[in-house]
Amino acid sequence: MKKYILFFLSIIILNSCKKETQSLVRIEGKLLPITKEIKSVQQIDSFILPYKLKVEKEMNTILSYTKKDLVRTDGILESSLGNLMADMCFERANPIFNSRTGKNIDFALFNYGGIRAGITKGDITTANAFNLMPFENSLVVVELTAKKVNELVQYLIDKHIANPISKHIKLAISDNSYDLKIKNKKLDPAKTYFVLTSNYLQKGGDQMTFFSNPVSINLLDYKVRNAIIDYFSEKDTIYSNLDNRFIQIK
């Protein structure tokens, strides 16, 4: 019995030694800003360098050319850059959509806020495409009823800004009515329309609620930015003008 107790005793001592609780007595917290006063680790800098050079080279690659500044602010209800944005995405996306479904896109709609930077006259580089579209948004084709297209038009009228729409739309608004043509035809209440936009807007971005619960959605697996880069790559010079696709009649 004595041996037994001694055995126990040593276990307890070992245990109490091992399990001795660590008590947290003091905590200190602070913010360490990364400023120019902190020297770089040379090894890290040299590791980054080849990546940096490659990215810079790619970003500085000249894709195309523009004779004038392309901006989103040179019109009231349309802009040179907005028109370009919608038209080039349409041009890149429609062959893909057509080859997969046998159908054609009716028009494209994006949002004014989604044009993140203008393009200065001169060479157009990959960097321009990244600045114009820094997000990873992808192109989608949304099938809408005529009723939803009416809501879309009402949205354009209510917002009264140069939201990018493709040349397939002609919309003239006056104080209490409007005239709409889609591919030179009046809106057909019995028809559904295929509208090209981004996944971000389809999901209700910028309050584009008319894109919710559509007849169908077709994901093109094609990033908006890549469509822009591909379009620039195949054109020597980019032209875009205001063509009264969306106007206010006095």
Place this chain on the structure above:
Amino acid sequence: MKRRNFIQKSTATAAFLTLGGLSLESFGKSTRKHITILHTNDVHSHIQPFDVNHYKYPNLGGVARRATLVENIRKENPNTLLLDAGDIFQGTPYFNFYGGELEFKLMSMLKYDLATIGNHDFDNGINGLYAQLPHAKFNFVSANYNFKNTVLDTHVKPYKTFIKDGIKIGIFGLGIKLDGLVEKDLFKETKYLDPIEIAQDMSRILKDEEHCDLVICLSHLGYYYKSAPSKISDLNLAAKTKNIDLIIGGHTHTFLPKPTVTKNSIGENVLINQVGCYGINVGRVDFYFDSNKNIASKGKSIIV
């Protein structure tokens, strides 16, 4: 069973009495231990410092500078952990071109110990994240994302424990609700579980089962949502849980000049920290432990 307890207790008392002046003293001595936690969040692929002419963050940030800072602190205290609270990806062409490879390789060179997953880490899809994992020499934790039916199954653990200088540190991860924030096609079959329930469970496991001395939550829930105060956030999480010592946050890009000290569900202090974004800052929290069993100073002092 009761009798055995009694024997244990009485013998312990006896031991204390008889050996009091001898060996007990050797480990009754006050030994101070020091753990340093360094952390970043929402670095968003910012590899290089901002341009000297940048309108908001001129000449701030940069991984190579962060490396120097971390190296110096590790020299000063080898018992240091370096953590990241998610959104490692997306924000510069480095991500667009290399898909996160460079971010993970650099974090490995800086010897990051652990990270959690932010919503933007799904930007190239769950497959894109999975494809970059071989470049990360550190682990990811997430307790409230169930990856069972995804490629990440078994690659992301709910928590991880570390032992530094005999101090056991348990760290679990929490991610933000992905529905409405990330496209379903990107996160696929990832299931989002209630962060509060999971955090309660995790802190119990880490405290009672793993016997951790320090419990840290790496969260990408966001600090607080003014326009939606009841939305789950780090502040709400702290108030509804216990046994968490530190919540390291992300997502809201909140620049906290110093960690927030708040109360948990049983009135104990919890620290919450978040250091903005883009690698402009590193957060530092130092924990000092006293192993003296005769603690006169029960409770802890917090200096922020």
